[in-house]
Amino acid sequence: MLxxxxxxxxxxxYVGDPVRAMAREDSSVEERQExxxxxxxxxxxxxxxxKFVARVVALDFGISYRNHRPVAALxxxxxxxxxxxxxVATVLALAFGxxxxxxxxxxxxxxxxxxxxxxxLIGISTPTFVVGIALILVFAVTLKVLPSFGRxxxxxxxxxxxxxxxxxxxxxxxxxxVTLCLFQMTLIMRLVxxxxxxxxxxDYIRFARARGLPRRYIHFKLALRNALxxxxxxxxxxxxxLVAFAIVTETVFQWPGMGLLFIQAIYFVDIPVxxxxxxxxxxxxxxxxxxxxxxxxxxxxxxxxxx
Amino acid sequence: MSQRIFRSxxxxxxxxxxxxxxxxxxGAADAKTLKWSSQGDIATFDPYAHxxxxxxxxxxxxxxxxxxxxxxxxIEPALATKWSSVAPDRWRFELRRGxxxxxxxxxxxxxxxxxxxxxxxxxxxxxxxxxNVAKAExxxxxxxxxxxxxxxxxxxxxxxxxxxxxxxxLEANNALKPGNLTTGATTYASTNANGxxxxxxxxxxxxxxxxxxxxTGWWDKPAHNxxxxxxxxxxxxxxxxxxxxxxxxxxxxxxxxxxxxRIGATSGFKVIEEPSLRLIFLGLNWRPELVGQPGVKNPLLxxxxxxxxxxxxDLDTIQRRVMRGKSRNVGTMVAPPVPGYSAGLDQPLAFDxxxxxxxxxxxxxxxxxxxxxxCPNDRYINDEQTCVAVAGMWSRLGxxxxxxxxxxxxxxxxxxxxxTDIYMLxxxxxxxxxxxxxxxxxxxxxxxxxxxNNPNGLSDPAVDDLATKSAVELDETKRRAMLTESFxxxxxxxxxxxxxxxxxxWATKSNVELPQFADEYVRLWFAKxx
Numbered sequence: 120m121l122x123x124x125x126x127x128x129x130x131x132x133y134v135g136d137p138v139r140a141m142a143r144e145d146s147s148v149e150e151r152q153e154x155x156x157x158x159x160x161x162x163x164x165x166x167x168x169x170k171f172v173a174r175v176v177a178l179d180f181g182i183s184y185r186n187h188r189p190v191a192a193l194x195x196x197x198x199x200x201x202x203x204x205x206x207v208a209t210v211l212a213l214a215f216g217x218x219x220x221x222x223x224x225x226x227x228x229x230x231x232x233x234x235x236x237x238x239x240l241i242g243i244s245t246p247t248f249v250v251g252i253a254l255i256l257v258f259a260v261t262l263k264v265l266p267s268f269g270r271x272x273x274x275x276x277x278x279x280x281x282x283x284x285x286x287x288x289x290x291x292x293x294x295x296x297v298t299l300c301l302f303q304m305t306l307i308m309r310l311v312x313x314x315x316x317x318x319x320x321x322d323y324i325r326f327a328r329a330r331g332l333p334r335r336y337i338h339f340k341l342a343l344r345n346a347l348x349x350x351x352x353x354x355x356x357x358x359x360x361l362v363a364f365a366i367v368t369e370t371v372f373q374w375p376g377m378g379l380l381f382i383q384a385i386y387f388v389d390i391p392v393x394x395x396x397x398x399x400x401x402x403x404x405x406x407x408x409x410x411x412x413x414x415x416x417x418x419x420x421x422x423x424x425x426x
Numbered sequence: 427m428s429q430r431i432f433r434s435x436x437x438x439x440x441x442x443x444x445x446x447x448x449x450x451x452x453g454a455a456d457a458k459t460l461k462w463s464s465q466g467d468i469a470t471f472d473p474y475a476h477x478x479x480x481x482x483x484x485x486x487x488x489x490x491x492x493x494x495x496x497x498x499x500x501i502e503p504a505l506a507t508k509w510s511s512v513a514p515d516r517w518r519f520e521l522r523r524g525x526x527x528x529x530x531x532x533x534x535x536x537x538x539x540x541x542x543x544x545x546x547x548x549x550x551x552x553x554x555x556x557x558n559v560a561k562a563e564x565x566x567x568x569x570x571x572x573x574x575x576x577x578x579x580x581x582x583x584x585x586x587x588x589x590x591x592x593x594x595x596l597e598a599n600n601a602l603k604p605g606n607l608t609t610g611a612t613t614y615a616s617t618n619a620n621g622x623x624x625x626x627x628x629x630x631x632x633x634x635x636x637x638x639x640x641x642t643g644w645w646d647k648p649a650h651n652x653x654x655x656x657x658x659x660x661x662x663x664x665x666x667x668x669x670x671x672x673x674x675x676x677x678x679x680x681x682x683x684x685x686x687x688r689i690g691a692t693s694g695f696k697v698i699e700e701p702s703l704r705l706i707f708l709g710l711n712w713r714p715e716l717v718g719q720p721g722v723k724n725p726l727l728x729x730x731x732x733x734x735x736x737x738x739x740d741l742d743t744i745q746r747r748v749m750r751g752k753s754r755n756v757g758t759m760v761a762p763p764v765p766g767y768s769a770g771l772d773q774p775l776a777f778d779x780x781x782x783x784x785x786x787x788x789x790x791x792x793x794x795x796x797x798x799x800x801c802p803n804d805r806y807i808n809d810e811q812t813c814v815a816v817a818g819m820w821s822r823l824g825x826x827x828x829x830x831x832x833x834x835x836x837x838x839x840x841x842x843x844x845x846t847d848i849y850m851l852x853x854x855x856x857x858x859x860x861x862x863x864x865x866x867x868x869x870x871x872x873x874x875x876x877x878x879n880n881p882n883g884l885s886d887p888a889v890d891d892l893a894t895k896s897a898v899e900l901d902e903t904k905r906r907a908m909l910t911e912s913f914x915x916x917x918x919x920x921x922x923x924x925x926x927x928x929x930x931x932w933a934t935k936s937n938v939e940l941p942q943f944a945d946e947y948v949r950l951w952f953a954k955x956x
Contacts, residue, residue: 134835134836135833135834135835135836135838135839136835136836136838136839136842138839139838139839139842140835140838141477141551142477142554143552143554143555144477144853144854144856144867144879145866145867145878145879146477146554146878147554147874147875147876147878148872148877148878149874149875150554150557150878151842151878157607157608158607158608159608181610182605182607182610182612184607185469185470185476186469186470186475186476186616186632187470187472187475187551187605187607187613187616188470188612188616188617189610189612193632196632197633252664252665252668255664255665255668256668259668259669259672259674260668260671260672263672263673266674267665267668267669267672268658268660268665268668268669268674269634269635269658270634370661370662371662371664371665372665373633373658373659373660373661373662373665375631375632375633375634379633379661380633382661383466383467383633383661385835386804386834386835387835388835
């Protein structure tokens with residue numbers, strides 16, 4: 120995490136000058152120097168970094184240069200939107216990716232498997248923003264059945280806002296989460312397929328077949344369970360990338376999540392917001408890696424520590 | 427049987443009538459809601475905590491200034507009804523009586539004084555917008571004096587962008603002081619608002635939606651027929667256009683240039699456009715050596731070279747191809763509605779490649795020279811493409827142009843530090859909407875309050891003299907003559923290479939009637955929805 124702070128901080132030296140973005144267009148040189156002093160930008164880099172780390176350790180992310188609001192509040196406001204879309208995208212990806220992968224593995228030469236494979240190539244190679252815009256054109260502009268942007272009506276539960284409880288909120292979730300899940304779904308599908316094919320050709324599956332065990336039991340209890348190990352790793356890490364990749368999807372659909380906040384922060388050189396976002400994403404990856412390690416133990420009995 | 431039906435008819439009919447009435451009421455209310463979108467959200471609802479014109483634009487629907495811009499962009503009374511200069515550095519304003527804030531508080535001189543004090547606080551980001559005012563003084567309940575730092579002709583221009591807040595409301599919410607970046611203090615006013623304006627703030631969800639509702643107690647007779655405004659920012663151009671075409675929103679401002687033809691051709695929608703005040707030009711390096719060519723004498727110091735560069739730019743082609751016929755070519759540094767403009771000066775040097783070549787040869791550069799051309803790629807309309815075109819035209823002249831384009835976040839600091847040789851800049855003279863802004867910020871030598879955007883050493887004593895004198899000239903005719911004179915000098919000596927006024931283009935559904943303004947402000951208190 121300390122490395123993340125250092126990299127984040129160093130990057131900000133090169134993304135631009137917040138003073139220019141904050142000052143009036145026809146401001147005088149004095150006005151701008153005064154602003155730089157107020158921000159502490161006139162001090163040596165080492166001093167600035169020291170103060171930055173000290174504040175982060177105290178969990179104080181400062182206030183946004185752009186709108187004078189606490190960064191923690193801004194992130195808290197956007198977190199539910201991003202997490203909801205990432206959650207839906209992950210569920211969709213698993214719900215469609217795993218069965219399709221199994222299908223492709225069981226009948227690799229079947230017509231359905233070939234069709235799924237072909238479509239998955241498109242899914243893995245089309246950039247997110249193209250998919251997003253295409254979906255908007257079809258479902259919002261031409262068919263007019265789904266909203267093209269935003270979160271719809273949201274319900275506030277404490278500090279959390281959710282779109283799951285209103286019809287417009289759920290309708291709004293469809294296009295962005297499909298866009299976001301497409302890449303991950305194809306990835307999971309292809310991974311399940313290749314792992315399953317590997318596992319199905321191993322000796323114990325052959326023995327199981329020879330023993331006359333039911334097919335369902337062999338495929339889903341024995342084969343799939345063993346094929347899922349790498350899928351868990353990838354899904355776990357992919358949740359992290361989904362949060363990060365959500366930047367593009369959120370921009371295309373004007374989804375008021377953290378990605379959109381980050382994009383605007385870059386545009387305005389809003390350093391406190393950028394720093395907090397990067398730290399959050401760094402933390403998320405560390406956290407997800409830990410969770411994945413724990414899940415391994417649940418799925419794979421060999422990894423459990425015998426007491 | 428038939429009797430039974432007959433008997434049950436009246437209640438059914440009554441129910442239908444009620445339902446119909448409810449529907450038409452809902453329909454009428456819906457019809458008066460305007461949903462619109464722009465590319466970014468407002469920064470904050472605190473009028474003194476930002477310097478963005480778009481944010482000011484939104485605040486103007488909720489807050490009123492003392493004087494405002496009319497439909498023809500002239501200054502007219504708003505919260506102040508009359509004003510006069512009682513001494514060279516003292517202006518007296520008579521305030522409108524009977525005005526109420528949205529929470530019912532009465533508007534008085536105390537509110538003006540508290541607002542101006544809050545704005546002039548060292549922590550207020552926007553205090554530069556009123557930098558020539560020393561203080562505001564209460565005379566009686568409905569009279570306020572503004573004390574300026576010396577004679578100052580542009581006070582009304584400045585005040586047209588200063589919104590008045592409610593003293594009691596600020597006190598009650600502990601917001602008399604603005605937020606402070608150094609200490610991290612935040613303020614209630616950044617997410618709440620209580621103004622005197624034509625609309626009230628109902629809700630503000632950043633990046634998602636801002637809802638305003640009509641203020642039926644507004645002091646002015648409304649020229650609009652709206653009951654509700656929903657603002658939904660959409661960053662992506664393609665999505666914003668899609669949202670309009672799918673009918674989810676009624677208006678987009680701005681509309682992307684490349685989609686105007688398509689929107690205009692779709693039935694049920696229309697495009698409105700006109701040249702904006704923002705004028706795009708190229709600035710030059712005036713130091714002895716170029717940044718890109720250290721050790722070599724700066725060729726741009728030669729008037730003939732500068733004339734050659736101007737003659738070599740084919741503005742018509744840029745206008746037709748890059749700007750798709752939507753821009754207006756210019757020869758001077760301000761747009762027509764701005765004080766100081768003179769039609770006689772608004773002639774670019776004609777495109778003449780042979781003449782340009784001859785001038786360059788006369789200047790001693792028959793085979794051209796090497797020079798950097800720096801441009802932003804996300805600030806002005808088609809900025810990068812414009813620079814690519816200019817670079818191509820200069821290459822044909824024999825120059826070796828090193829074109830550098832980058833994002834605004836890194837580009838402007840570079841320009842500001844004088845690390846560019848020929849650079850693109852756009853200037854709209856806002857907020858004062860006056861030629862003095864060009865003279866003082868771009869043309870006068872960088873010193874004291876002058877030359878804030880003159881980073882590359884342009885210095886002409888005659889221009890400096892005009893800047894100093896026009897800053898305190900209270901006779902409007904004389905003052906405008908000084909501004910025009912400075913623009914004449916700039917054109918004659920080719921201090922800048924003006925290119926064009928970029929267009930302002932909006933798109934709406936056919937049932938929206940809305941006047942457009944050259945300062946790119948969206949003034950929905952003039953909007954009508956059928």
